[in-house]
Amino acid sequence: MSEFKLMKGNEAMAEAAIQAGCDAYFGxxxxxxxxxxxxxxxEMPKHNRIVMQAESEVASINMVYGAAGAGFRTMTSSxxxxxxxxxxxxxxxxxxxxxxxxxxVNRAGPGLGTIQPGQxxxxxxxxxxxxxxxxxxxxxxxxxxxxxxxxxxxFDLADKYRNPVLMLSDxxxxxxxxxxxxxxxxxxxxxxxSWATTGKPKTRNRNYITSLHILPEKMEVxxxxxxxxxKKIRENEVRFEEINTADADYLFVAYGLSARIxxxxxxxxxxxxxxxxxxxxxxxxxxxxxxxxxLTAQVKMMLSVELNSGQMVEDVRLGVEGKxxxxxxxxxxxxxxxxxxxxxxxxxxIQYHHAN
Amino acid sequence: MNSxxxxxxxEELIVAGFGGQGVLSLGMTLAYAGMVENKEISWMxxxxxxxxxxxxxxxxILSDNKISSPILSLFDSAIVLNQPSMDKFAPRVKxxxxxxxxxxxxxxxxxxxxxxxxxxxATTEALKMKNAKTMNMIMLGAYLQLKPVVQNDSILEAxxxxxxxxxxxxxxxxxxALELGEALAKEMKTQLV
Numbered sequence: 001m002s003e004f005k006l007m008k009g010n011e012a013m014a015e016a017a018i019q020a021g022c023d024a025y026f027g028x029x030x031x032x033x034x035x036x037x038x039x040x041x042x043e044m045p046k047h048n049r050i051v052m053q054a055e056s057e058v059a060s061i062n063m064v065y066g067a068a069g070a071g072f073r074t075m076t077s078s079x080x081x082x083x084x085x086x087x088x089x090x091x092x093x094x095x096x097x098x099x100x101x102x103x104x105v106n107r108a109g110p111g112l113g114t115i116q117p118g119q120x121x122x123x124x125x126x127x128x129x130x131x132x133x134x135x136x137x138x139x140x141x142x143x144x145x146x147x148x149x150x151x152x153x154x155f156d157l158a159d160k161y162r163n164p165v166l167m168l169s170d171x172x173x174x175x176x177x178x179x180x181x182x183x184x185x186x187x188x189x190x191x192x193x194s195w196a197t198t199g200k201p202k203t204r205n206r207n208y209i210t211s212l213h214i215l216p217e218k219m220e221v222x223x224x225x226x227x228x229x230x231k232k233i234r235e236n237e238v239r240f241e242e243i244n245t246a247d248a249d250y251l252f253v254a255y256g257l258s259a260r261i262x263x264x265x266x267x268x269x270x271x272x273x274x275x276x277x278x279x280x281x282x283x284x285x286x287x288x289x290x291x292x293x294x295l296t297a298q299v300k301m302m303l304s305v306e307l308n309s310g311q312m313v314e315d316v317r318l319g320v321e322g323k324x325x326x327x328x329x330x331x332x333x334x335x336x337x338x339x340x341x342x343x344x345x346x347x348x349x350i351q352y353h354h355a356n
Numbered sequence: 357m358n359s360x361x362x363x364x365x366x367e368e369l370i371v372a373g374f375g376g377q378g379v380l381s382l383g384m385t386l387a388y389a390g391m392v393e394n395k396e397i398s399w400m401x402x403x404x405x406x407x408x409x410x411x412x413x414x415x416x417i418l419s420d421n422k423i424s425s426p427i428l429s430l431f432d433s434a435i436v437l438n439q440p441s442m443d444k445f446a447p448r449v450k451x452x453x454x455x456x457x458x459x460x461x462x463x464x465x466x467x468x469x470x471x472x473x474x475x476x477x478a479t480t481e482a483l484k485m486k487n488a489k490t491m492n493m494i495m496l497g498a499y500l501q502l503k504p505v506v507q508n509d510s511i512l513e514a515x516x517x518x519x520x521x522x523x524x525x526x527x528x529x530x531x532x533a534l535e536l537g538e539a540l541a542k543e544m545k546t547q548l549v
Contacts, residue, residue, distance in 0.1 A: 004391060006384075006387060006388055006391050006397070006399075006517075031403075032403060115403070171403070172400065172426065172427065175400070175401055175403045176398060176399060176400040176401070176426050177384070177387060177397075177398070177399040177400075178397065178398050178399075178423075178426075179391055179396070179397060257426075257427070260424055260425050260426060260427075261424075261425040261427060262425075263424035263425060264424040264425035264428070265425075266424075267424060336427050338427070338428070338429035339424075339425055339428070339429070340429060340430070341429075
Protein backbone atom coordinates (compact mmCIF):
# COMPACT_ATOMS: atom_id res chain seq x y z
CA MET A 1 0.00 0.00 0.00
CA SER A 2 1.37 3.40 -0.90
CA GLU A 3 1.86 6.09 1.72
CA PHE A 4 -0.63 8.79 2.64
CA LYS A 5 -0.36 12.18 0.99
CA LEU A 6 -1.91 15.48 2.04
CA MET A 7 -3.68 16.91 -0.99
CA LYS A 8 -6.48 19.18 -2.07
CA GLY A 9 -9.45 17.37 -3.57
CA ASN A 10 -8.71 18.90 -6.96
CA GLU A 11 -5.07 17.78 -6.85
CA ALA A 12 -6.04 14.28 -5.73
CA MET A 13 -8.45 14.06 -8.66
CA ALA A 14 -5.73 15.19 -11.08
CA GLU A 15 -3.15 12.75 -9.69
CA ALA A 16 -5.74 9.96 -9.89
CA ALA A 17 -6.31 10.80 -13.56
CA ILE A 18 -2.63 10.22 -14.23
CA GLN A 19 -2.56 6.98 -12.25
CA ALA A 20 -5.75 5.78 -13.96
CA GLY A 21 -3.94 6.06 -17.26
CA CYS A 22 -5.82 9.06 -18.64
CA ASP A 23 -4.33 9.61 -22.11
CA ALA A 24 -5.63 13.12 -22.66
CA TYR A 25 -7.08 15.94 -20.57
CA PHE A 26 -8.75 18.99 -22.10
CA GLY A 27 -9.87 21.88 -19.93
CA UNK A 28 -10.26 25.56 -19.33
CA UNK A 29 -9.49 27.18 -15.98
CA UNK A 30 -12.31 28.21 -13.66
CA UNK A 31 -12.46 28.65 -9.88
CA UNK A 32 -12.81 26.50 -7.79
CA UNK A 33 -11.12 23.79 -9.87
CA UNK A 34 -8.24 25.59 -11.58
CA UNK A 35 -5.75 23.42 -9.65
CA UNK A 36 -6.67 20.49 -11.91
CA UNK A 37 -5.37 22.04 -15.12
CA UNK A 38 -2.42 23.51 -13.21
CA UNK A 39 -1.46 20.12 -11.79
CA UNK A 40 -1.93 18.23 -15.03
CA UNK A 41 -0.11 20.83 -17.14
CA UNK A 42 2.86 20.24 -14.85
CA GLU A 43 2.64 16.45 -14.50
CA MET A 44 1.05 14.99 -17.66
CA PRO A 45 3.95 15.78 -20.01
CA LYS A 46 6.27 13.79 -17.71
CA HIS A 47 4.14 10.74 -18.56
CA ASN A 48 3.96 11.54 -22.28
CA ARG A 49 0.25 12.25 -22.03
CA ILE A 50 -1.73 15.01 -23.67
CA VAL A 51 -2.89 18.00 -21.67
CA MET A 52 -4.38 20.99 -23.40
CA GLN A 53 -5.88 24.27 -22.33
CA ALA A 54 -8.66 24.71 -24.86
CA GLU A 55 -10.01 28.08 -25.95
CA SER A 56 -13.28 27.45 -24.13
CA GLU A 57 -15.30 24.76 -22.39
CA VAL A 58 -17.21 24.17 -25.62
CA ALA A 59 -13.91 23.33 -27.26
CA SER A 60 -12.72 21.12 -24.35
CA ILE A 61 -15.77 18.87 -24.42
CA ASN A 62 -15.57 18.48 -28.19
CA MET A 63 -11.87 17.60 -27.91
CA VAL A 64 -12.94 14.97 -25.38
CA TYR A 65 -15.51 13.75 -27.92
CA GLY A 66 -12.76 13.40 -30.52
CA ALA A 67 -10.23 11.72 -28.23
CA ALA A 68 -12.84 9.29 -26.88
CA GLY A 69 -13.91 8.46 -30.42
CA ALA A 70 -10.32 7.63 -31.26
CA GLY A 71 -10.30 5.15 -28.37
CA PHE A 72 -8.33 7.17 -25.84
CA ARG A 73 -9.05 7.36 -22.11
CA THR A 74 -9.96 11.01 -21.77
CA MET A 75 -11.49 13.56 -19.41
CA THR A 76 -12.31 17.17 -18.73
CA SER A 77 -13.19 19.10 -15.61
CA SER A 78 -14.77 22.44 -14.90
CA UNK A 79 -17.13 24.22 -12.55
CA UNK A 80 -20.81 25.00 -12.97
CA UNK A 81 -20.87 27.76 -15.65
CA UNK A 82 -18.27 25.85 -17.65
CA UNK A 83 -20.23 22.61 -17.35
CA UNK A 84 -23.31 24.41 -18.67
CA UNK A 85 -21.34 25.33 -21.77
CA UNK A 86 -20.45 21.65 -22.27
CA UNK A 87 -24.00 20.30 -22.30
CA UNK A 88 -24.36 20.08 -26.07
CA UNK A 89 -21.13 18.10 -26.34
CA UNK A 90 -22.12 15.79 -23.49
CA UNK A 91 -25.40 14.98 -25.25
CA UNK A 92 -23.48 14.16 -28.45
CA UNK A 93 -21.00 11.97 -26.55
CA UNK A 94 -23.85 10.09 -24.87
CA UNK A 95 -25.62 9.76 -28.23
CA UNK A 96 -22.47 8.45 -29.88
CA UNK A 97 -21.89 6.08 -26.92
CA UNK A 98 -18.38 7.15 -26.08
CA UNK A 99 -16.65 6.64 -22.72
CA UNK A 100 -15.21 9.66 -20.90
CA UNK A 101 -15.03 11.27 -17.48
CA UNK A 102 -16.37 14.75 -16.76
CA UNK A 103 -15.82 16.40 -13.39
CA UNK A 104 -17.97 19.25 -12.11
CA VAL A 105 -16.61 21.06 -9.04
CA ASN A 106 -19.98 22.65 -8.32
CA ARG A 107 -20.13 26.33 -7.33
CA ALA A 108 -23.21 28.35 -6.48
CA GLY A 109 -25.41 29.62 -9.31
CA PRO A 110 -27.38 30.41 -11.37
CA GLY A 111 -25.37 32.34 -13.93
CA LEU A 112 -21.86 33.21 -12.92
CA GLY A 113 -23.15 33.00 -9.35
CA THR A 114 -20.25 32.86 -6.92
CA ILE A 115 -17.15 30.75 -6.56
CA GLN A 116 -18.22 29.29 -3.22
CA PRO A 117 -19.50 25.68 -2.97
CA GLY A 118 -22.98 24.70 -4.10
CA GLN A 119 -25.08 21.70 -5.10
CA UNK A 120 -27.38 23.55 -7.46
CA UNK A 121 -26.30 21.41 -10.43
CA UNK A 122 -28.09 18.28 -9.18
CA UNK A 123 -30.93 18.51 -11.71
CA UNK A 124 -28.53 19.33 -14.55
CA UNK A 125 -26.36 16.32 -13.63
CA UNK A 126 -29.03 13.70 -13.02
CA UNK A 127 -32.00 14.69 -15.15
CA UNK A 128 -30.18 15.42 -18.39
CA UNK A 129 -28.46 18.80 -18.73
CA UNK A 130 -28.21 18.43 -22.47
CA UNK A 131 -30.97 17.56 -24.92
CA UNK A 132 -32.48 14.20 -25.69
CA UNK A 133 -32.96 10.95 -23.80
CA UNK A 134 -29.65 10.15 -22.18
CA UNK A 135 -28.26 9.55 -18.72
CA UNK A 136 -24.83 9.78 -17.19
CA UNK A 137 -23.63 7.76 -14.23
CA UNK A 138 -23.16 10.46 -11.59
CA UNK A 139 -20.68 9.87 -8.76
CA UNK A 140 -20.73 12.19 -5.73
CA UNK A 141 -17.51 12.20 -3.68
CA UNK A 142 -17.65 13.35 -0.05
CA UNK A 143 -13.94 13.34 0.74
CA UNK A 144 -10.56 13.96 -0.85
CA UNK A 145 -10.04 10.19 -0.87
CA UNK A 146 -13.21 9.73 -2.90
CA UNK A 147 -12.17 12.54 -5.27
CA UNK A 148 -9.30 10.20 -6.15
CA UNK A 149 -11.12 6.84 -5.93
CA UNK A 150 -14.01 7.92 -8.15
CA UNK A 151 -11.68 8.86 -11.00
CA UNK A 152 -10.61 5.20 -11.29
CA UNK A 153 -14.16 4.00 -10.80
CA UNK A 154 -15.52 6.62 -13.20
CA PHE A 155 -13.17 5.68 -16.03
CA ASP A 156 -13.91 1.97 -15.53
CA LEU A 157 -17.68 2.52 -15.53
CA ALA A 158 -17.41 4.74 -18.61
CA ASP A 159 -15.60 1.95 -20.44
CA LYS A 160 -17.96 -0.72 -19.15
CA TYR A 161 -21.05 1.04 -20.49
CA ARG A 162 -19.50 3.16 -23.25
CA ASN A 163 -21.15 6.16 -21.66
CA PRO A 164 -19.99 9.47 -20.18
CA VAL A 165 -19.56 9.43 -16.39
CA LEU A 166 -19.89 12.59 -14.35
CA MET A 167 -18.22 13.17 -11.02
CA LEU A 168 -20.23 15.83 -9.21
CA SER A 169 -18.09 17.41 -6.51
CA ASP A 170 -18.21 20.88 -5.00
CA UNK A 171 -15.92 23.79 -4.20
CA UNK A 172 -15.30 22.69 -0.62
CA UNK A 173 -14.35 19.09 -1.40
CA UNK A 174 -12.20 20.40 -4.26
CA UNK A 175 -10.36 22.97 -2.14
CA UNK A 176 -9.98 21.17 1.17
CA UNK A 177 -6.97 19.05 2.08
CA UNK A 178 -7.23 15.61 3.62
CA UNK A 179 -5.13 12.47 3.68
CA UNK A 180 -5.33 10.46 0.52
CA UNK A 181 -3.89 7.13 -0.48
CA UNK A 182 -3.60 5.88 -4.05
CA UNK A 183 -4.33 2.21 -4.40
CA UNK A 184 -2.37 0.22 -6.96
CA UNK A 185 -4.35 0.20 -10.21
CA UNK A 186 -3.84 -1.41 -13.56
CA UNK A 187 -5.79 0.04 -16.44
CA UNK A 188 -7.80 -2.82 -17.92
CA UNK A 189 -7.05 -3.82 -21.50
CA UNK A 190 -10.18 -3.05 -23.47
CA UNK A 191 -10.71 -4.05 -27.08
CA UNK A 192 -12.18 -0.96 -28.75
CA UNK A 193 -11.46 -2.12 -32.27
CA SER A 194 -15.13 -2.71 -33.10
CA TRP A 195 -16.04 0.98 -32.72
CA ALA A 196 -13.03 3.29 -32.22
CA THR A 197 -11.80 5.30 -35.20
CA THR A 198 -8.20 4.23 -35.06
CA GLY A 199 -7.55 3.79 -38.78
CA LYS A 200 -9.22 1.27 -41.05
CA PRO A 201 -7.47 -2.04 -41.71
CA LYS A 202 -8.48 -3.97 -44.83
CA THR A 203 -9.99 -6.73 -42.68
CA ARG A 204 -13.02 -4.79 -41.45
CA ASN A 205 -15.52 -2.16 -42.45
CA ARG A 206 -15.07 1.46 -41.55
CA ASN A 207 -15.92 2.40 -37.91
CA TYR A 208 -18.31 5.29 -37.90
CA ILE A 209 -19.03 7.49 -34.88
CA THR A 210 -22.10 9.68 -34.96
CA SER A 211 -25.07 10.78 -32.92
CA LEU A 212 -27.05 11.48 -36.10
CA HIS A 213 -29.64 8.88 -37.15
CA ILE A 214 -31.80 10.81 -39.53
CA LEU A 215 -34.40 8.09 -40.16
CA PRO A 216 -36.88 8.03 -37.25
CA GLU A 217 -37.12 4.22 -37.45
CA LYS A 218 -33.37 3.93 -36.99
CA MET A 219 -33.22 6.65 -34.34
CA GLU A 220 -35.82 4.87 -32.24
CA VAL A 221 -33.89 1.62 -32.44
CA UNK A 222 -30.86 3.55 -31.19
CA UNK A 223 -32.96 5.14 -28.41
CA UNK A 224 -34.19 1.73 -27.30
CA UNK A 225 -30.65 0.40 -27.23
CA UNK A 226 -29.60 3.32 -25.04
CA UNK A 227 -32.58 2.77 -22.74
CA UNK A 228 -31.60 -0.88 -22.38
CA UNK A 229 -28.15 0.29 -21.27
CA UNK A 230 -29.55 2.80 -18.75
CA LYS A 231 -31.77 0.03 -17.33
CA LYS A 232 -28.70 -2.15 -16.84
CA ILE A 233 -26.97 0.76 -15.11
CA ARG A 234 -29.97 1.22 -12.78
CA GLU A 235 -29.93 -2.48 -11.94
CA ASN A 236 -26.19 -2.79 -11.32
CA GLU A 237 -24.59 0.46 -10.30
CA VAL A 238 -26.56 1.93 -7.38
CA ARG A 239 -24.12 2.90 -4.65
CA PHE A 240 -24.76 4.47 -1.25
CA GLU A 241 -23.43 4.62 2.29
CA GLU A 242 -25.47 4.22 5.46
CA ILE A 243 -24.40 5.47 8.86
CA ASN A 244 -26.32 4.77 12.09
CA THR A 245 -29.43 3.56 10.28
CA ALA A 246 -29.80 0.33 12.28
CA ASP A 247 -31.74 1.98 15.13
CA ALA A 248 -32.74 5.21 13.39
CA ASP A 249 -36.13 6.85 13.97
CA TYR A 250 -35.25 9.65 11.56
CA LEU A 251 -33.04 9.88 8.51
CA PHE A 252 -30.82 12.51 6.94
CA VAL A 253 -30.43 12.11 3.19
CA ALA A 254 -27.46 14.08 1.87
CA TYR A 255 -24.60 13.75 -0.58
CA GLY A 256 -21.11 15.25 -0.93
CA LEU A 257 -20.24 18.09 1.44
CA SER A 258 -23.79 18.19 2.86
CA ALA A 259 -23.39 14.57 3.94
CA ARG A 260 -20.22 15.48 5.84
CA ILE A 261 -21.97 18.35 7.63
CA UNK A 262 -24.92 16.03 8.39
CA UNK A 263 -22.57 13.52 10.02
CA UNK A 264 -21.59 16.15 12.57
CA UNK A 265 -25.25 17.16 12.96
CA UNK A 266 -26.05 13.48 13.53
CA UNK A 267 -23.47 13.25 16.34
CA UNK A 268 -24.93 16.34 18.02
CA UNK A 269 -28.53 15.11 17.62
CA UNK A 270 -27.68 11.69 19.00
CA UNK A 271 -26.09 13.29 22.07
CA UNK A 272 -29.49 14.92 22.57
CA UNK A 273 -31.17 11.53 22.35
CA UNK A 274 -32.53 11.86 18.80
CA UNK A 275 -31.93 8.59 16.99
CA UNK A 276 -31.10 9.77 13.52
CA UNK A 277 -29.17 8.05 10.75
CA UNK A 278 -27.73 9.13 7.43
CA UNK A 279 -28.16 7.73 3.96
CA UNK A 280 -25.55 9.15 1.61
CA UNK A 281 -26.19 8.45 -2.07
CA UNK A 282 -22.82 7.86 -3.76
CA UNK A 283 -24.38 7.50 -7.19
CA UNK A 284 -26.89 10.27 -7.84
CA UNK A 285 -27.76 8.44 -11.02
CA UNK A 286 -28.70 5.68 -10.61
CA UNK A 287 -30.42 6.76 -7.38
CA UNK A 288 -30.96 4.50 -4.32
CA UNK A 289 -34.79 4.71 -4.51
CA UNK A 290 -35.18 1.09 -3.42
CA UNK A 291 -33.23 1.47 -0.18
CA UNK A 292 -35.10 4.64 0.75
CA UNK A 293 -38.39 2.80 0.20
CA UNK A 294 -37.21 -0.01 2.50
CA LEU A 295 -36.27 2.48 5.21
CA THR A 296 -39.82 3.89 5.30
CA ALA A 297 -40.76 0.77 7.26
CA GLN A 298 -38.51 2.00 10.03
CA VAL A 299 -38.07 5.79 10.07
CA LYS A 300 -40.76 8.37 10.87
CA MET A 301 -39.39 11.21 8.77
CA MET A 302 -36.62 11.94 6.29
CA LEU A 303 -34.77 15.25 5.96
CA SER A 304 -32.90 16.01 2.76
CA VAL A 305 -30.10 18.52 3.33
CA GLU A 306 -28.65 20.20 0.25
CA LEU A 307 -26.73 23.30 -0.86
CA ASN A 308 -29.56 24.35 -3.16
CA SER A 309 -33.26 25.22 -3.10
CA GLY A 310 -34.40 21.59 -2.92
CA GLN A 311 -33.47 19.37 -5.85
CA MET A 312 -32.48 15.89 -4.62
CA VAL A 313 -35.46 16.01 -2.22
CA GLU A 314 -37.65 15.28 -5.27
CA ASP A 315 -35.82 11.97 -5.77
CA VAL A 316 -36.19 11.17 -2.06
CA ARG A 317 -39.94 11.73 -2.42
CA LEU A 318 -40.03 9.53 -5.53
CA GLY A 319 -38.35 6.76 -3.56
CA VAL A 320 -40.51 7.14 -0.48
CA GLU A 321 -43.82 7.24 -2.39
CA GLY A 322 -45.54 9.26 0.32
CA LYS A 323 -45.06 6.58 2.97
CA UNK A 324 -43.35 8.96 5.42
CA UNK A 325 -42.97 12.77 5.48
CA UNK A 326 -39.97 14.03 3.51
CA UNK A 327 -38.65 17.44 4.53
CA UNK A 328 -35.97 19.68 3.09
CA UNK A 329 -33.37 22.04 4.48
CA UNK A 330 -30.87 23.93 2.37
CA UNK A 331 -28.69 26.97 2.00
CA UNK A 332 -27.81 28.67 -1.27
CA UNK A 333 -25.48 31.23 -2.74
CA UNK A 334 -22.34 29.55 -1.43
CA UNK A 335 -23.54 29.76 2.18
CA UNK A 336 -23.18 26.57 4.15
CA UNK A 337 -25.40 25.34 6.97
CA UNK A 338 -23.67 24.69 10.28
CA UNK A 339 -24.26 21.35 12.01
CA UNK A 340 -26.02 23.21 14.86
CA UNK A 341 -28.33 24.93 12.38
CA UNK A 342 -29.34 21.58 10.86
CA UNK A 343 -30.01 20.07 14.30
CA UNK A 344 -32.15 23.07 15.22
CA UNK A 345 -34.20 22.61 12.06
CA UNK A 346 -34.48 18.87 12.71
CA UNK A 347 -35.79 19.46 16.25
CA UNK A 348 -38.40 21.91 14.98
CA UNK A 349 -39.59 19.40 12.38
CA ILE A 350 -39.76 16.55 14.87
CA GLN A 351 -41.90 18.72 17.17
CA TYR A 352 -44.15 19.72 14.27
CA HIS A 353 -44.72 16.15 13.09
CA HIS A 354 -45.23 14.95 16.65
CA ALA A 355 -47.95 17.56 17.19
CA ASN A 356 -49.66 16.74 13.90
CA MET B 357 -12.79 23.11 27.55
CA ASN B 358 -11.01 20.27 25.88
CA SER B 359 -8.13 19.73 28.26
CA UNK B 360 -4.57 19.13 27.14
CA UNK B 361 -5.30 15.41 27.09
CA UNK B 362 -8.50 15.83 25.10
CA UNK B 363 -6.94 18.09 22.50
CA UNK B 364 -4.66 15.25 21.50
CA UNK B 365 -7.76 13.22 20.58
CA UNK B 366 -9.73 15.95 18.83
CA GLU B 367 -8.89 19.57 18.16
CA GLU B 368 -11.07 21.91 16.10
CA LEU B 369 -9.15 25.07 15.29
CA ILE B 370 -9.63 28.17 13.19
CA VAL B 371 -6.75 30.35 12.00
CA ALA B 372 -7.72 33.76 10.64
CA GLY B 373 -6.10 37.00 9.55
CA PHE B 374 -5.16 39.07 6.51
CA GLY B 375 -4.07 37.41 3.30
CA GLY B 376 -0.25 37.34 3.30
CA GLN B 377 0.11 36.83 7.06
CA GLY B 378 0.70 33.11 6.58
CA VAL B 379 -2.70 32.00 7.82
CA LEU B 380 -3.07 29.11 5.37
CA SER B 381 0.51 27.89 5.72
CA LEU B 382 0.24 27.94 9.52
CA GLY B 383 -2.78 25.67 9.25
CA MET B 384 -1.15 23.52 6.62
CA THR B 385 1.97 22.97 8.73
CA LEU B 386 -0.23 21.78 11.56
CA ALA B 387 -2.19 19.51 9.22
CA TYR B 388 1.00 17.97 7.85
CA ALA B 389 2.25 17.38 11.39
CA GLY B 390 -1.02 15.60 12.14
CA MET B 391 -0.46 13.38 9.15
CA VAL B 392 3.08 12.59 10.32
CA GLU B 393 1.43 11.28 13.50
CA ASN B 394 -1.12 9.22 11.55
CA LYS B 395 -4.00 11.36 12.73
CA GLU B 396 -7.11 12.08 10.72
CA ILE B 397 -6.86 15.63 9.42
CA SER B 398 -8.83 18.16 7.50
CA TRP B 399 -7.70 21.58 6.28
CA MET B 400 -10.48 23.71 4.88
CA UNK B 401 -9.42 27.10 3.51
CA UNK B 402 -11.55 30.08 2.69
CA UNK B 403 -10.79 30.56 -0.98
CA UNK B 404 -11.35 33.10 -3.71
CA UNK B 405 -10.84 36.85 -3.44
CA UNK B 406 -9.03 36.22 -0.14
CA UNK B 407 -6.02 35.06 -2.12
CA UNK B 408 -5.70 38.58 -3.48
CA UNK B 409 -5.70 40.32 -0.09
CA UNK B 410 -8.49 40.81 2.42
CA UNK B 411 -9.23 38.29 5.13
CA UNK B 412 -8.27 34.65 4.93
CA UNK B 413 -8.98 31.74 7.23
CA UNK B 414 -8.67 28.01 7.47
CA UNK B 415 -10.30 25.41 9.66
CA UNK B 416 -7.96 22.66 10.80
CA ILE B 417 -9.27 19.52 12.46
CA LEU B 418 -6.95 16.93 13.99
CA SER B 419 -8.59 13.79 15.29
CA ASP B 420 -7.95 10.21 16.31
CA ASN B 421 -11.23 9.29 14.62
CA LYS B 422 -12.72 9.84 11.20
CA ILE B 423 -13.62 13.50 10.70
CA SER B 424 -17.21 14.35 9.92
CA SER B 425 -17.81 17.95 8.90
CA PRO B 426 -14.82 19.95 7.62
CA ILE B 427 -16.94 23.07 8.13
CA LEU B 428 -17.66 24.16 11.68
CA SER B 429 -19.17 27.11 13.50
CA LEU B 430 -17.66 26.54 16.96
CA PHE B 431 -14.01 25.93 17.75
CA ASP B 432 -11.84 24.58 20.56
CA SER B 433 -9.20 27.16 19.68
CA ALA B 434 -8.82 30.21 17.49
CA ILE B 435 -5.60 31.85 16.35
CA VAL B 436 -6.47 35.35 15.14
CA LEU B 437 -4.03 37.73 13.50
CA ASN B 438 -6.12 40.83 12.85
CA GLN B 439 -8.96 42.82 14.41
CA PRO B 440 -11.73 41.74 12.00
CA SER B 441 -10.87 38.09 12.71
CA MET B 442 -10.90 38.76 16.45
CA ASP B 443 -14.35 40.35 16.15
CA LYS B 444 -15.67 37.54 13.98
CA PHE B 445 -14.25 34.46 15.67
CA ALA B 446 -13.92 35.34 19.39
CA PRO B 447 -17.66 34.62 19.90
CA ARG B 448 -17.23 31.25 18.18
CA VAL B 449 -14.69 29.80 20.63
CA LYS B 450 -16.32 27.11 22.78
CA UNK B 451 -16.56 27.97 26.50
CA UNK B 452 -13.29 26.94 28.14
CA UNK B 453 -11.50 27.20 24.79
CA UNK B 454 -8.39 29.10 23.77
CA UNK B 455 -8.25 32.41 21.92
CA UNK B 456 -4.69 33.22 20.88
CA UNK B 457 -4.11 36.57 19.21
CA UNK B 458 -1.32 38.60 17.69
CA UNK B 459 -1.13 41.62 19.98
CA UNK B 460 0.65 43.92 17.53
CA UNK B 461 -2.27 43.85 15.11
CA UNK B 462 -5.14 43.61 17.57
CA UNK B 463 -5.90 46.45 19.92
CA UNK B 464 -9.29 45.33 21.16
CA UNK B 465 -9.21 41.70 22.25
CA UNK B 466 -12.41 39.97 23.31
CA UNK B 467 -13.64 40.63 26.84
CA UNK B 468 -15.01 37.13 27.30
CA UNK B 469 -14.19 35.64 30.69
CA UNK B 470 -15.15 32.01 29.96
CA UNK B 471 -12.20 31.33 27.65
CA UNK B 472 -8.42 31.73 27.87
CA UNK B 473 -7.36 34.82 25.93
CA UNK B 474 -3.65 35.17 25.30
CA UNK B 475 -1.88 37.84 23.25
CA UNK B 476 1.53 37.24 21.68
CA UNK B 477 3.60 40.13 20.27
CA ALA B 478 4.62 37.98 17.34
CA THR B 479 5.05 40.79 14.78
CA THR B 480 7.49 42.70 17.01
CA GLU B 481 9.42 39.54 17.74
CA ALA B 482 9.50 38.56 14.07
CA LEU B 483 10.91 41.98 13.18
CA LYS B 484 13.60 41.50 15.83
CA MET B 485 14.51 38.31 13.97
CA LYS B 486 14.68 40.42 10.80
CA ASN B 487 12.07 38.30 9.05
CA ALA B 488 8.49 39.54 9.36
CA LYS B 489 7.20 36.43 7.63
CA THR B 490 8.11 34.24 10.61
CA MET B 491 5.24 35.83 12.54
CA ASN B 492 2.94 32.91 11.78
CA MET B 493 5.46 30.37 13.06
CA ILE B 494 5.88 32.32 16.30
CA MET B 495 2.10 32.10 16.70
CA LEU B 496 2.16 28.38 15.89
CA GLY B 497 4.92 27.81 18.45
CA ALA B 498 2.89 29.67 21.07
CA TYR B 499 -0.23 27.69 20.21
CA LEU B 500 1.58 24.36 20.50
CA GLN B 501 2.95 25.35 23.91
CA LEU B 502 -0.63 25.91 25.09
CA LYS B 503 -2.24 23.08 23.10
CA PRO B 504 0.33 20.35 22.40
CA VAL B 505 -1.83 18.67 19.75
CA VAL B 506 1.25 17.28 17.99
CA GLN B 507 4.87 16.61 18.96
CA ASN B 508 7.62 19.10 18.17
CA ASP B 509 9.43 16.65 15.90
CA SER B 510 6.32 16.25 13.78
CA ILE B 511 6.07 20.01 13.26
CA LEU B 512 9.70 20.18 12.14
CA GLU B 513 9.11 17.34 9.71
CA ALA B 514 5.96 19.07 8.47
CA UNK B 515 7.77 22.36 7.96
CA UNK B 516 10.19 20.70 5.57
CA UNK B 517 7.23 19.42 3.57
CA UNK B 518 5.22 22.66 3.51
CA UNK B 519 8.17 24.88 2.54
CA UNK B 520 9.09 24.37 -1.12
CA UNK B 521 12.66 23.12 -1.48
CA UNK B 522 13.93 26.40 -2.85
CA UNK B 523 13.08 27.92 0.56
CA UNK B 524 14.70 25.22 2.65
CA UNK B 525 17.47 27.61 3.65
CA UNK B 526 14.73 29.26 5.73
CA UNK B 527 14.07 26.13 7.79
CA UNK B 528 16.42 27.18 10.65
CA UNK B 529 14.81 30.61 11.08
CA UNK B 530 11.34 29.03 11.08
CA UNK B 531 12.50 26.58 13.71
CA UNK B 532 13.83 29.50 15.79
CA ALA B 533 10.48 31.25 15.40
CA LEU B 534 8.62 28.20 16.67
CA GLU B 535 10.89 27.98 19.72
CA LEU B 536 10.50 31.67 20.39
CA GLY B 537 6.72 31.34 20.24
CA GLU B 538 6.84 28.48 22.70
CA ALA B 539 8.97 30.52 25.11
CA LEU B 540 6.67 33.55 24.85
CA ALA B 541 3.57 31.45 25.52
CA LYS B 542 5.24 29.78 28.49
CA GLU B 543 5.90 33.21 29.94
CA MET B 544 2.32 34.34 29.31
CA LYS B 545 0.99 31.16 30.91
CA THR B 546 2.93 31.80 34.14
CA GLN B 547 1.61 35.38 34.18
CA LEU B 548 -1.95 34.05 33.85
CA VAL B 549 -1.52 31.79 36.87
